Amino acid sequence: MNGKNSLSPSVSRIQPDDPPSLPREFPHPQSRRFHSSSAARPPPCTVHPPPAAPPPPFAPPHPGESTVYLSPLRCVSPSATNDSRKPIISSVFISTTNGLFDACATTRRNPTDSRPDLRSFEFSAADSSISASNPLRLLAASSSSQLIRSIRIKMSLATNSPAHSSSSDDFAAFLDVALDSHSSDSSPYEKAEHDNNAESERIKRRKVEKLENSEEDILYGAEEKSLEVLSKQQLCSHPGSFGNMCIICGQRLDEESGVTFGYIHRGLRLNNDEINRLRNIDMKNLLQHKKLILVLDLDHTLLNSTQLGHLTPEEEYLRSQTDSLEDVTKGSLFLLNSVHTMTKLRPFVHTFLKEASQLFEMYIYTMGERAYAFEMAKLLDPKREYFSAKVISRDDGTQKHQKGLDVVLGQESAVLILDDTENAWTKHKENLILMERYHFFASSCHQFGFNCKSLSELKSDESETDGALATILKVLKQVHSIFFNELSDDLVDRDVRQVLKTVRSKVLEGCKVVFSRVFPTKFQADNHHLWKMVEQLGGTCSTELDRSVTHMVSTDAGTEKSRWALKEEKFLVHPRWIEASNYFWKRQAEENFPVEQTKKQ
Amino acid sequence: MGLMLRSNALNLLFEDRFCLTLVVLARSQIESRNSHQVKRAASMFFHIVLERNMQLHPRHFGRNLRENLVSKLMKDVEGTCSGRHGFVVAITGIENIGKGLIRDGTGFVTFPVKYQCVVFRPFKGEILEAVVTMVNKMGFFAEAGPVQIFVSNHLIPDDMEFQSGDVPNYTTSDGSVKIQKDSEVRLKIIGTRVDATEIFCIGTIKDDFLGVINDPSAA
Numbered sequence: 001m002n003g004k005n006s007l008s009p010s011v012s013r014i015q016p017d018d019p020p021s022l023p024r025e026f027p028h029p030q031s032r033r034f035h036s037s038s039a040a041r042p043p044p045c046t047v048h049p050p051p052a053a054p055p056p057p058f059a060p061p062h063p064g065e066s067t068v069y070l071s072p073l074r075c076v077s078p079s080a081t082n083d084s085r086k087p088i089i090s091s092v093f094i095s096t097t098n099g100l101f102d103a104c105a106t107t108r109r110n111p112t113d114s115r116p117d118l119r120s121f122e123f124s125a126a127d128s129s130i131s132a133s134n135p136l137r138l139l140a141a142s143s144s145s146q147l148i149r150s151i152r153i154k155m156s157l158a159t160n161s162p163a164h165s166s167s168s169d170d171f172a173a174f175l176d177v178a179l180d181s182h183s184s185d186s187s188p189y190e191k192a193e194h195d196n197n198a199e200s201e202r203i204k205r206r207k208v209e210k211l212e213n214s215e216e217d218i219l220y221g222a223e224e225k226s227l228e229v230l231s232k233q234q235l236c237s238h239p240g241s242f243g244n245m246c247i248i249c250g251q252r253l254d255e256e257s258g259v260t261f262g263y264i265h266r267g268l269r270l271n272n273d274e275i276n277r278l279r280n281i282d283m284k285n286l287l288q289h290k291k292l293i294l295v296l297d298l299d300h301t302l303l304n305s306t307q308l309g310h311l312t313p314e315e316e317y318l319r320s321q322t323d324s325l326e327d328v329t330k331g332s333l334f335l336l337n338s339v340h341t342m343t344k345l346r347p348f349v350h351t352f353l354k355e356a357s358q359l360f361e362m363y364i365y366t367m368g369e370r371a372y373a374f375e376m377a378k379l380l381d382p383k384r385e386y387f388s389a390k391v392i393s394r395d396d397g398t399q400k401h402q403k404g405l406d407v408v409l410g411q412e413s414a415v416l417i418l419d420d421t422e423n424a425w426t427k428h429k430e431n432l433i434l435m436e437r438y439h440f441f442a443s444s445c446h447q448f449g450f451n452c453k454s455l456s457e458l459k460s461d462e463s464e465t466d467g468a469l470a471t472i473l474k475v476l477k478q479v480h481s482i483f484f485n486e487l488s489d490d491l492v493d494r495d496v497r498q499v500l501k502t503v504r505s506k507v508l509e510g511c512k513v514v515f516s517r518v519f520p521t522k523f524q525a526d527n528h529h530l531w532k533m534v535e536q537l538g539g540t541c542s543t544e545l546d547r548s549v550t551h552m553v554s555t556d557a558g559t560e561k562s563r564w565a566l567k568e569e570k571f572l573v574h575p576r577w578i579e580a581s582n583y584f585w586k587r588q589a590e591e592n593f594p595v596e597q598t599k600k601q
Numbered sequence: 602m603g604l605m606l607r608s609n610a611l612n613l614l615f616e617d618r619f620c621l622t623l624v625v626l627a628r629s630q631i632e633s634r635n636s637h638q639v640k641r642a643a644s645m646f647f648h649i650v651l652e653r654n655m656q657l658h659p660r661h662f663g664r665n666l667r668e669n670l671v672s673k674l675m676k677d678v679e680g681t682c683s684g685r686h687g688f689v690v691a692i693t694g695i696e697n698i699g700k701g702l703i704r705d706g707t708g709f710v711t712f713p714v715k716y717q718c719v720v721f722r723p724f725k726g727e728i729l730e731a732v733v734t735m736v737n738k739m740g741f742f743a744e745a746g747p748v749q750i751f752v753s754n755h756l757i758p759d760d761m762e763f764q765s766g767d768v769p770n771y772t773t774s775d776g777s778v779k780i781q782k783d784s785e786v787r788l789k790i791i792g793t794r795v796d797a798t799e800i801f802c803i804g805t806i807k808d809d810f811l812g813v814i815n816d817p818s819a820a
Contacts, residue, residue: 240739240753243794243801247740247753250725250792250803265735265742265751267801282738285765361765385767389735409738 239274243267259406263370263396264389275409283411286361287491290484293410294360294476297419298368298376300437300444302352302469305343305376308335310443314457318342328382339372343379344440347462348469353386355473359480361410363390365403365417367424370395402426413495416479418472430497433475436468436583468583475585479503501536507581508539515541516554516561518575530575533582551590553578557597645723649686650696652715653678657701659708671695674714680747684795687722688747723748723790723802730814731804733784736769743786748800752788756805758812778813785815 236249244253244267258271270278286292296302311318322342323331332345356362364380364387366373373393381387398406403424405412417425420435439445440461442454455461462468482499484491513534519525526532530553531541542549545564552565552572565572577593653674661669675692682688699713723729723745731743731750740753754763754771761771761778770781780786788804788811795801806812 239755242751242753242803243749243796243799245792245794245801245803247751247803248755250790252792252794261739264737264739265749267749268739268751270739278738281763285738285763289765388769389737 240270298366300420304440306441347464505538508537511539690719750802783817
């Protein structure tokens, strides 16, 4: 199409006074349309002026041969003097930026009839032996952006008539001009016309017509499938597929490669290169809007669900208390018959999503099934403002029992994850903000081995104002503001993982912790998760008792170390203090975590 | 003109279902006549004769056998796709019903039925008007009846950039053209695949006269 667009103006100039009886005055009705439009529109592809003297990438031309190197960014014509009496060989090398298509065209001109016979153009590809008796065939086989140049080459050759020029210098010059000028620029052709006498002009015109015909056959022979397949195999890298068709060239792809993005649209797949490209583009966009990416888990993080069959007798009262599905923003307890579940949204979740959406582009990523995930997304986001087409379910992941950021179209350095299960994110622990599990229903408590009464049975709930979500929202805001306001390095180089690490390391800063009766005997102390947790939170751990110790973490107040701590007036706290500090991102009040003496002692 | 009449008749028949695409058909034919562009006339709809073996339960035998057979045929066939013929829009008539063959053991009777129907099948290179269903950073998805079309951002003009936000969209730098959900776009099909129930297409709007034809935000 582009080719037609660029060609049509010059064609109509060359044949301004053609009698209407001539066949194919306009090669195709459409070209007239394009012609009229091309004046207003800039040419779809512009050719940059050639650089001063780039080295030709090919072997030096033979004597008596003019070589023109063409690539989308340059056109070089090493001058070669020629005697018009000798047979002139004009060669055109065409190379494209992607290097997929290196071809060389050679034409021999008879000294007596020095019009280049385009039919005898021989094309051979550098890598394989692609050749065609008709050069235009091969040219048409290149992509549309190259098509323009290809056709210009051809036009230049056509105007290279005997009276005007016999040396290939002029030929090369023509090419230069043709390439430098836009498609609307007709100087070479006009010049040629003025110089020529009527006789040669007629011959030439016929020549151009011939060209026209053959070219038209090719261009409109876009339906010629073999040709198209040839071109696309060579030029399209197939960055992704939709319904097993390449998203760029529409060619059918048999082998399934790349990552499936079923959560965006069924049948969509993207290759890694394309994903990276999209991520990079997206990153710029996000940073411009001062946003990061937040991946949210559903169960136990934003809400708690139970199957209807698992409701305990004590919870049956909930059935009468469910909120209407008409306006989900007002309620928090819902009965969803379609997926046989009862769902309790975590207190504060609506506010959380609303505020977080200002700072983050949000995804839902759940281990639940797709139908369930969509139902939950509807509850959380009835207007589809936050998660449109960003709900990832178990079916979309690339690994079993694992969550991965590979299906998230965001740069890992800008992603924060909110989840209650650390093991699901083995590869992305640095991005993870671990959430305290939300257990509202009894079945959920039992599932995780708690034998206490559930919140539903106690008819209570997490606090709205300082529950887990409210706490985490503060952390998110803090991380966001550090990322955008406090870091000094370039925006693109900033890493949210580093920020998260820094924020985390401030939690227990200055605390020196000694453990007592926490680790099993013979256990390598510094491998224990609590030990590591304290270190991540910025505290230090020790096995030695000395003055600098601030906290004694113990499960039993009767141990020797615990008694020492009491005597020295150090904090004696339960291990839950560390976990609570970890979940709340804040050093917790020590008096809330007393250690009791076990009777046995 | 014959084509024109046919498409108008179709328009009356199936107005509710594929109004948009049929209008496209009619419009593109008008355009094509104006520009003497006979070769490119859209021909997505075809009126063809197909054959199918219908199995009928003996309880449907009797006076209404034919009606039962036809209604079952409509139920079975309308709205399905075949890779060869495309999407069956509607059955317009029965050519003939062959002799029934009683199956051993079950009592079911198999009738070979020849029927006329309108099928819809997009082809590579055709121009189609579609409604945008989703816009994201990869491009946008659009729908035209049973056809799902994806236009990758490689095939969206370079001057249109993706804008995220509540209503994700592709917008030109001067903001004059915007593609968002529910926009109507004219696109060119560059690849098709027909499934059992759906037709997938790859489209492009990177060409002259393609792009938004109706902007919902402007309305």
